[in-house]
Amino acid sequence: EDKVVQSPLSLVVHEGDTVTLNCSYEVTNFRSLLWYKQEKKAPTFLFMLTSSGIEKKSGRLSSILDKKELSSILNITATQTGDSAIYLCAFLLQGAQKLVFGQGTRLTINP
Amino acid sequence: DAEITQSPRHKITETGRQVTLACHQTWNHNNMFWYRQDLGHGLRLIHYSYGVQDTNKGEVSDGYSVSRSNTEDLPLTLESAASSQTSVYFCASSESTKGEQYFGPGTRLTVT
Numbered sequence: 001e002d003k004v005v006q007s008p009l010s011l012v013v014h015e016g017d018t019v020t021l022n023c024s025y026e027v028t029n030f031r032s033l034l035w036y037k038q039e040k041k042a043p044t045f046l047f048m049l050t051s052s053g054i055e056k057k058s059g060r061l062s063s064i065l066d067k068k069e070l071s072s073i074l075n076i077t078a079t080q081t082g083d084s085a086i087y088l089c090a091f092l093l094q095g096a097q098k099l100v101f102g103q104g105t106r107l108t109i110n111p
Numbered sequence: 112d113a114e115i116t117q118s119p120r121h122k123i124t125e126t127g128r129q130v131t132l133a134c135h136q137t138w139n140h141n142n143m144f145w146y147r148q149d150l151g152h153g154l155r156l157i158h159y160s161y162g163v164q165d166t167n168k169g170e171v172s173d174g175y176s177v178s179r180s181n182t183e184d185l186p187l188t189l190e191s192a193a194s195s196q197t198s199v200y201f202c203a204s205s206e207s208t209k210g211e212q213y214f215g216p217g218t219r220l221t222v223t
Contacts, residue, residue: 006153032210042214043203052221086152092210097142097161098169099212103153 006089006102014110017079021105024071024091033065033072034099036088041103043088046074048104076107113138117202117215124222130189132218134202142205143185144170144212145177147198154201160185161207192222 003026003052013019014058032050034044047056049072050066056063060079076083087107090099115136124130136143141162146154155170158177166177174196176188189196201218203212 034211041216045211045213048211090154096155097205097207097210098144098159099154099210100147100156101154102153 002091002093002100003031004089004091004100006087008105010105010106010108012108012110013079015079015081018075018077019079019107019108021074021076021087021107022071023074023101023102023106024069025091026070027091027093027100030091031094032092034090035063035072035074036090038086038088038104039084045101047091066070076108081109081111083107113215114213115202115204117200117218119218121219122221124192124220126192126194126222130190130192131218132187132189132200132202132220134185134187134215136182136202136204136213136215137183138204138213139182139208140204140206140213141182141214142212143179144203145185145187146148146203147171147196148201148217149198151152156190157187157200158185188219192220194222195222195223 013023035046035110047063060077063074086104088104118133146157155171160179167207202215207213
């Protein structure tokens with residue numbers, strides 16, 4: 001059974017800190033890994049990473065997939081209170097269009 | 112602008128009643144999905160559809176059904192609501208060739 005585990009489940013840091021969120025997986029035959037940010041409402045798409053392992057960046061956020069370690073990390077530098085959210089990772093399975101989600105990391109940035 | 116909407120946004124119902132949650136997208140996406148979100152479980156897939164007249168069961172499909180009569184809509188029906196179905200429900204859609212899914216605003220359902 002495909003499984004996605006995120007860690008930590010919850011993280012509280014101060015504004016300006018750098019955080020690293022982890023997503024590890026036991027997924028046979030995946031095509032891509034996706035990261036989402038969920039504030040009070042619907043999840044919004046951040047990144048899609050393919051098995052090529054190329055890092056993706058968007059402003060202060062960056063992410064990379066490590067196929068050898070079966071994991072992905074999401075880095076956020078110079079955190080701001082607006083980064084407070086639940087961060088979800090998900091796998092897109094090969095040959096299918098559906099996503100398998102991890103349970104999410106709740107990130108809280110204190111001023 | 113294209114969007115995905117859900118209605119109602121909040122619903123309170125009684126155990127045993129039939130409930131239908133609506134999902135409508137104007138992206139013209141072939142793929143549509145229903146998830147539920149509960150504390151500690153992330154998003155779990157209920158049902159999904161890859162096109163008109165196509166429906167498939169997800170990992171938590173018991174007690175739920177969907178139908179797809181057109182591209183824009185995928186209503187989710189709870190045949191006989193149970194307290195265990197109290198949750199937040201999200202609808203999502205995606206293009207056939209792309210993986211990223213776009214989510215609706217969610218429906219908070221309470222079954223008393």
